[in-house]
Amino acid sequence: MAVVEKSPMQTEHGRDRILRVAANLFLTKGYAETSLRTIADAAEMRPASIYHHFDSKDALLSEILDIGMHAVTTAFTAAREELGSEATGRQQLQAHVAGHLRALFANQAFTAAHVTVFPFAPADVRAASVPQRDEYEALWTDMLSHIAPGLGSDALRLTRLALFGAMNSAVQWFDHTEGSVDDLAATIVDTLWHGLAPRTGGTS
Amino acid sequence: MAVVEKSPMQTEHGRDRILRVAANLFLTKGYAETSLRTIADAAEMRPASIYHHFDSKDALLSEILDIGMHAVTTAFTAAREELGSEATGRQQLQAHVAGHLRALFANQAFTAAHVTVFPFAPADVRAASVPQRDEYEALWTDMLSHIAPGLGSDALRLTRLALFGAMNSAVQWFDHTEGSVDDLAATIVDTLWHGLAPRTGGTS
DNA sequence: GTCTATATCTTGATAGAC
DNA sequence: GTCTATCAAGATATAGAC
Numbered sequence: 001m002a003v004v005e006k007s008p009m010q011t012e013h014g015r016d017r018i019l020r021v022a023a024n025l026f027l028t029k030g031y032a033e034t035s036l037r038t039i040a041d042a043a044e045m046r047p048a049s050i051y052h053h054f055d056s057k058d059a060l061l062s063e064i065l066d067i068g069m070h071a072v073t074t075a076f077t078a079a080r081e082e083l084g085s086e087a088t089g090r091q092q093l094q095a096h097v098a099g100h101l102r103a104l105f106a107n108q109a110f111t112a113a114h115v116t117v118f119p120f121a122p123a124d125v126r127a128a129s130v131p132q133r134d135e136y137e138a139l140w141t142d143m144l145s146h147i148a149p150g151l152g153s154d155a156l157r158l159t160r161l162a163l164f165g166a167m168n169s170a171v172q173w174f175d176h177t178e179g180s181v182d183d184l185a186a187t188i189v190d191t192l193w194h195g196l197a198p199r200t201g202g203t204s
Numbered sequence: 205m206a207v208v209e210k211s212p213m214q215t216e217h218g219r220d221r222i223l224r225v226a227a228n229l230f231l232t233k234g235y236a237e238t239s240l241r242t243i244a245d246a247a248e249m250r251p252a253s254i255y256h257h258f259d260s261k262d263a264l265l266s267e268i269l270d271i272g273m274h275a276v277t278t279a280f281t282a283a284r285e286e287l288g289s290e291a292t293g294r295q296q297l298q299a300h301v302a303g304h305l306r307a308l309f310a311n312q313a314f315t316a317a318h319v320t321v322f323p324f325a326p327a328d329v330r331a332a333s334v335p336q337r338d339e340y341e342a343l344w345t346d347m348l349s350h351i352a353p354g355l356g357s358d359a360l361r362l363t364r365l366a367l368f369g370a371m372n373s374a375v376q377w378f379d380h381t382e383g384s385v386d387d388l389a390a391t392i393v394d395t396l397w398h399g400l401a402p403r404t405g406g407t408s
Numbered sequence: 409g410t411c412t413a414t415a416t417c418t419t420g421a422t423a424g425a426c
Numbered sequence: 427g428t429c430t431a432t433c434a435a436g437a438t439a440t441a442g443a444c
Contacts, residue, residue: 014409030324032236035437048440049410057438090401119320119376120234148400158391159400165373166366172323173365187362195399196352196363197294218427239419252422253428261420 015053017043023064023109026117027171031061062125065118068110069132075103076139089147090193096143098185100167105176115168140164163192219257221247227268227313230321231375235265266329269322272314273336279307280343293351294397300347302389304371309380319372344368367396 012020021042025034036057040047054060079099083092104111114133118126140160145151151159166188174184216224225246229238240261244251258264283303287296308315318337322330344364349355355363370392378388 030234030236032234033324036439037437045409046411047438048412051439052409093400116320116323120237120324150402155391155395158388159395161373161377162370162392162395166370169365169369169373184362187359188366191363191366191399192395193399193401195395195397195401196297197397197399198354240421241419249427250429251420252430255421256427 018045018050018053018060019064019067019110020108022060023068023113026061026064027109027113031117031121058122058125061117061121062128064110064113065121065125065129066132067108068112068114069129069136071106071108071111072100072103072114073132073136073139075099076136080143090189092143092147093193094185094189096140097163097167097189098182101170101181101185104168104171105174105181112171115171166192222249222254222257222264223268223271223314224312226264227272227317230265230268231313231317235321235325262326262329265321265325266332268314268317269325269329269333270336271312272316272318273333273340275310275312275315276304276307276318277336277340277343279303280340284347294393296347296351297397298389298393300344301367301371301393302386305374305385305389308372308375309378309385316375319375370396 018039022034022039025039025042029038036047036050039060040050043050050060054063076096076099079095083095087095104115114129118129121129137160140163141156144160145156148156148159170184174181222243226238226243229243229246233242240251240254243264244254247254254264258267280300280303283299287299291299308319318333322333325333341364344367345360348364349360352360352363374388378385
């Protein structure tokens with residue numbers, strides 16, 4: 001559970017190491033496509049040793065998803081506290097989009113696994129993750145309803161989901177080792193805030 | 205190859221039926237998670253019979269992806285021809301977003317499989333699909349560069365990818381049996397065109 | 409806490425009758 | 427064109443030594 005705070009050094013042992021290599025393999029190859037042998041190889045141990053730390057492959061995935069959801073939730077509340085109460089709508093949007101994207105790309109793959117691995121996870125594993133996901137969604141719904149009070153609840157939900165879709169798809173095409181995540185956030189927010197329409201007069 | 209034009213009647217036989225049930229299973233359960241036995245059950249035949257129509261499970265997926273890409277490309281060019289040359293930028297955007305989303309939700313799951321199944325498909329299968337995907341992306345890049353000429357190539361690429369992410373994520377949360385796909389398209393385009401910023405004066 | 413060895417099941421794919 | 431029967435490989439998981 002304290003994995004995300006630690007540096008991804010190669011001196012990592014046992015349980016934490018299994019979690020990290022498994023998260024990366026699930027993300028790149030998929031859950032069913034990744035065998036325990038592959039995970040064991042990457043963690044430099046034998047398949048049987050994994051069962052000392054986790055009850056099953058499903059339990060391993062479940063914990064990975066937990067850690068990922070915890071990371072984005074923490075990023076959200078941290079961004080909110082840094083903002084102060086006088087922040088403009090656009091500043092709030094910018095801070096939270098940047099926080100989400102930063103968490104998405106922060107060295108571990110726990111958060112990103114939530115995007116592509118979750119939809120195909122075994123039903124039990126998905127169900128266990130739903131409450132945390134709902135909580136996180138509620139944070140965004142609340143924030144968006146404050147900065148765009150004109151939106152009805154349907155449009156609000158749709159905007160949130162489309163924004164999530166746009167942000168989360170970045171795990172598949174954005175190379176965070178080449179570009180800045182904050183620049184990515186700034187561009188997304190700029191487009192979402194002002195739109196694509198030719199700007200006839202700057203409203204700032 | 206002519207599958208998408210046919211109605212999804214239960215009188216469907218052999219090859220076409222395999223394609224349709226497999227596409228739906230891959231989409232909901234994932235590729236590796238779906239066995240040939242499961243596909244055979246859903247198609248009401250024996251696993252061995254599938255091999256009379258397809259060389260391998262990979263070949264089956266490959267053809268599903270081909271059909272899906274063909275569907276969206278056809279939708280794009282059809283929308284472009286309906287538009288005429290005097291269409292405004294917003295009208296073009298509206299038509300193509302609606303076309304993409306309609307193709308995404310049109311009875312078969314071939315197109316939607318491209319969103320969630322493709323990333324975890326075997327490397328060979330992915331590689332075979334890349335040229336078609338690049339072609340489709342080029343159509344969008346070209347269209348967006350015309351309606352938003354102010355965007356640099358980096359911002360253009362990012363806008364296209366984020367828009368794709370937003371649209372394609374809808375396969376995971378939009379119930380097209382309850383709401384209208386065209387309404388969904390209208391809302392997405394409205395937000396993308398005008399932005400979330402409080403509107404101080406309508407520029408139409 | 410990691411290992412060797414193995415049980416048990418499911419997988420994709422093939423052979424050949426009809 | 428679909429079937430029965432089966433193979434070989436790989437999967438998750440367990441038992442028990444060290």
